[in-house]
Amino acid sequence: MSRENTTRSLDSIDLAALRDPAGIFELVEVVGNGTYGQVYKGRHVKTGQLAAIKVMEVTEEEEEEIKLEINMLKSYSHHRNIATYYGAFIKRSLAGQDHQLWLVMEYCGAGSVTDLVKKTKGNCLKEDWISYICREVLRVRLS
Incomplete structure (x- = not known):
């Protein structure tokens, strides 16, 4: 817009x-x-x-x-x-x-990505979760 x-x-x-x-x-x-x-x-x-x-x-x-x-x-x-x-x-x-x-x-x-990160309690997000999130962010950006 x-x-x-x-x-x-x-x-x-x-x-x-x-x-x-x-x-x-x-x-x-x-x-x-x-x-x-x-x-x-x-x-x-x-x-x-x-x-x-x-x-x-x-x-x-x-x-x-x-x-x-x-x-x-x-x-x-x-x-x-x-x-x-x-x-x-x-x-x-x-x-x-x-x-x-x-x-x-x-x-x-299910909450936001921020909620997901907080629930890991200091651990890293799994690689497949990160790739999914990145892919979906790119889909929003390219739309």
Whole structure:
């Protein structure tokens, strides 16, 4: 996506117009911490389908970065090695407090490559694991 297209599409995102997640998704448990907030295992209320939900406080300073992340998820989540983007929601807070943005995407229960490395407890990854990871990273890059 070119810089010009990214900037143009940022203008089309209205965070205030996003739906409230109440009755659609619910948080189950914290599974990690992201740059801007916590990541939860969540559940679609009607179907029970699991989802990863990144919960972030929306501040004016971070609004453009949040919009960029939404655009990146929308643009690239079709790839088999990138979690599928399900949507963004705003959980409104009381007056004087920042609203919460919920970015909802596919739940990957096995975790990230970082989680895999941490589970080795100081040991090296097996060579076949490393080759698989490298191959999949290249597939993302070449797509």
